[in-house]
Amino acid sequence: MSQPKPRVAILKTGSTYPSIEEQFGDFEQWFLRGLSPDLDVTVFNAQADELPSDPADWDGVVVTGSPAMVSDREPWSERAAQWVLRVVDMNIPMLGVCYGHQLLAHALGGEVGYHPEGRESGTRRVELLASAQDDPLFRDMPRVFSAQLTHMQSVLSLPPGAVLLGRNEFEPHQAFRFGERAWGVQFHPEFSSAVMKAYLTVQAPALEQEGLDPQAMINSVEDAPEASGLLERFSRLVKHNHAG
Template identity: 30%
Template sequence: MRLAILMTNTDESDFAQARPKDGEKFATLVKEQRPAWDCEVFAVKDGEFPEDIQAFDGAMITGSPASVHDDAAWVSQLFDLIREMDAAQLPVFGACFGHQAIALALGGAVGRNPEGWVHGFALTDSVGALPFGERPAQVGLYASHIEQVTELPEGAEVVASGPGCRVGGYLKGRHIFTTQYHPEMTDGFIADLVEFTADYVGEEVTAAARESLKNTADRDVFGRQIVQFFEWARDGKSF
């Protein structure tokens, strides 16, 4: 399997420079499950896009501190690419910003969470059955968002929900699978991120996030879901 990782993370701080970029984090997540798969990273936030997305078996769209409502040229170009991939039914997985961007590009809506930040560890509820793999009733994932999908694109269905977030993940056809959360984040990274963002998100949110990190994410569980999605989408396999 050959995947294009469309990196949207705009953080160029010293904090970000000292740690693996999102492209590397998502590639690692995939290769933990399927070591032979090839992942090619495109920094779409810098205007770097694949010349031919159809040359890939699928794509992954990462998270970002940017908003899907930003008027940056690369966001508009990404929306065009999402619509192209949807029309061609190319398998796409989106996380956080990617989850929101797919929804907005395809006619859904994204708005501010009325309950504020979801930051740290979040226990998500599985909604219905996935056609490509078994999963537990609840999956723990790391989170850092204040915007979320408020209206699904036509043809999509909710497959997960989380704290204050009805659309925690959705599936559209056989070719789109998303999560509002961050399966690529490691235990160490989220702990560091909570401290790095403390002044930005505020004392109350940070204290709650620190307490939540007494729990750890189900990285392996969700990593399997991602690769099984691509296998099901491309090869029609049932699990």
């Protein structure tokens, strides 16, 4: 008899722009493309207050990005943060991305708010620290890699006891781990270069107002296979953990 697939919950904390959804689907589809087909994945709309009941029913948890802001402390978001805390307490593998990264930090006592220098968007470099060399999720990654980014809020201070894993010149907290199996990444491993370009196209008027050059930013978008590979590595970690 074959073993049941490891069960993974995706907490969907928002939706992409309608024009992007029409072309590429919504956040959960991008994650499903990057995660292993060997996982049994269920999507919960956290914004609509859909949360899994018992975290112990799951072998892994992924928390998506969102146009919402963690610092608004909306009731649905605070309830999701409390659920995330239970996941961490049970040592269930978890990956928070962008909003999910910030929500994890907030839940654990870190500080989240608007980045003092504004928006970070486009393909950027991320540098891993020495702490990533023996990290179960990051240890096989190159020391510097490209990643897709779009955010206005950041983790301004890490939760007490968190291990900083990655940064760049703009964002000091690109990746962290808490405990053995909870990770937050500010960058978007689920974004393709086409999705990144679509974001910059939608953001173009705002980027111009901020004194940035959207066309130059679109032209400098490139594939980010090492960052995208994080979802496959997380899948392997979940499967390995499930197998005991």
